[in-house]
Amino acid sequence: MNQPLAYVHPGAKIAKNVVIEPFTTIHNNVVIGEGSWIGSNVTIMEGARIGKNCSIFPGAVISAVPQDKKFNDEETTTEIGDNTTIRECVTINRGTTDRMKTVIGKNCWIMAYCHIAHDCIVGDNCIFSNNSTLAGHINVGDYVVLAGMAAVQQFCSIGNHAFVTGGSMVRKDVPPFVKAGREPLSYVGINSIGLRRRGFSTEKIREIQDIYRILYQKNYNNSQAVAIIEAEMQATAERDEILEFIKNSQRGIMKGYFSSN
Known part of the structure; x- marks a missing residue:
């Protein structure tokens, strides 16, 4: 025009x-x-x-x-x-x-x-x-939500359908389907509201919750948790996506949240 x-x-x-x-x-x-x-x-x-x-x-x-x-006017x-x-x-x-x-x-x-x-x-x-x-x-997957004033450190990755709470400092990789919050950034549950909005069934959401319970709430290290998930959880697209993200993480994934009580 x-x-x-x-x-x-x-x-x-x-x-x-x-x-x-x-x-x-x-x-x-x-x-x-x-x-x-x-x-x-x-x-x-x-x-x-x-x-x-x-x-x-x-x-x-x-x-x-x-x-x-380091930029030298490359095209x-x-x-x-x-x-x-x-x-x-x-x-x-x-x-x-x-x-x-x-x-x-x-x-x-x-x-x-x-x-x-x-x-x-x-x-x-x-x-x-x-x-x-x-x-x-930085790599950010599909359907990711960053709430206000979130800051992501260089070379981090954030998986599909993740939600990062406002004011968060992202220094480690955030796996798919989760909510991330607190300081230092930690797992605070799965992004169940977002998943429901996008058509995930109750059964699928429960499956994802079960995977992250093993990873974050059973006091296993990451290698132990991955081995248990592979052995005990049925192979599905979501399970495999989570495992692939963890195995390919360059910065390491964020930790779980442990109460001081």
Whole structure:
């Protein structure tokens, strides 16, 4: 669209029905898909790949160079999936040579003042509440919810359907299907409300609870718990997903919560 009060670089590829509000700047080497809305005072920098029907609110800065001293102006990207909403003043940095891209999946909702650093890979249907922050090189699964002001340390992973409570400091990997809270971050149950909303049956939720009881509430170490889960729990997609996450964890998974009483 012709926007006399916005600057769109001639090298940007903008679908015909994209709405660009006044005072927005779109740099070279940017692609924006059909039906997207770009609010006023947004800056979209080189390497941005924005999908269809996205909404980006005022003050957001998409695909700025990484806050990484090793970055040497490599040609990297920021990729944002279809139907994702990015609220006011969100900052998303493009990748480095580690992964060459930063990725936000489809149908995500990234609320105001969130920061997503270089080389993060975020799945589909995620919700990041205000001021949530991802350092670099983080993996986030599908349907993950970060409550307000959660901060995730570099190289951590968060599994599918996990919920991290507000103000949490995530220093270890968070397995799938769980709620994480307290300080230091600990297992506080499974994300049963979120799982029910997404169609998980009562039987499936109970199965996931039984797995995490073995892992977190029976005083086994992780290796012992994994061996027992493999031996005693029926093989299902959810069981195998949990076990695979634990076995592949690079930082180690968060601990269980033990009462002092």
